Amino acid sequence: MNTNLRHILIPLLILPLVLNLVGCKGAGGSYRSIQGGVWNTTYNISYRADRDLRDSVIAVMRQVELSLSPFCDSSLISRINRGEEVRTDSLLRRIFSASLRVNSQSGGAFDPTVAPLVNLWGFGYRNSGVEPSQEMIDSIMPLVGIAGCRIDDEGLIVKKSPQTEFNFSAITKGYGCDLVGEMLRRNGCEDYMVEIGGEIALAGKNPRGEKWHIMVDSPIENDTAIVHERMTVIELSDAGIATSGNYRNFKTTASGRIWHTISPVSGRPAHTDLLSATVIAPNAMLADAYATSCMAMNRAEAIAMLESIDGVEGLLVTLNPADSTFTTTATKGFPAGKR
16 A cells, blocks of 8 residues: 555654564464555554454455545545545544544644644644745634534534634544454454554453553653653553654754644644653553543643543653653553553
8 A cells, every 4th residue: 555644753652562473373363464565654463362363453454545535636534635525434524523532632732733833843744845934833723623613413513614624633543543443353363462653552462361461651852763662561451552752853944943733722843741652542542532632731731631530541751851751640540660
């Protein structure tokens, strides 16, 4: 699959620690693994089954792309962004509903209609190539606000403005993990780990009969290469986990360094005290969305949001400006990790 969901490389901030799968068998079949590239990032899938499901995995990823990729001109969301009157499919309806929910829970910090602003700042599917003026930002702000959008009884998206556009990339990788996991379950798989670009959906046990082991990266700043340095390893299953961070996706402009998280409130790159946010939720789609939301908040706001939502836990990393060290803050239920 060559069409990209995102044109920029999506950094891996959490990684599954995959064990040697050769000869690992159980009542449900052997553990199998699939690796590859999709949406300009990588995927790594381990599952226990009595047959190879690679073709079905690829089919699910293609379905996601044709529905939700703003980089694919023929995708459903691209057609809606162009103003075509086309009905939503089940994928778009589900991700739209989840986005409305997280938008409300985050006080507007998560908003896929921020897409034109992300493009304006050069981090989206269209690059303006210049640092925007306040006048340019002000002209786009009236288009932003998913709370002003809805899906009507005919399955059509009613936009806040005819020029409103959607980019669900901040939630789609997690959603893709969930959809692959659901396909595996339909085929009888109870034990699997689906990782796409660092977002992960987990179920059952790893080949050793344990919960899955997940490594969370330290926030090593680098915009040209991916540097993995272990911060902690946690054990997790039957959940989704995602990490968002600004330290690997930034650029320098005439007025200084800017990060890729754009605030729906100010229309500018969010400047907060957070370096990264790792979130555990009932599924990877929500974990992805909550982690993104945190990066538009400061630490106190992010912790307050996470602790207010049942079934959601988080680990936040903040920078100590005095000595460039970092500190971690976790919700009460976040799993204890190992160095």
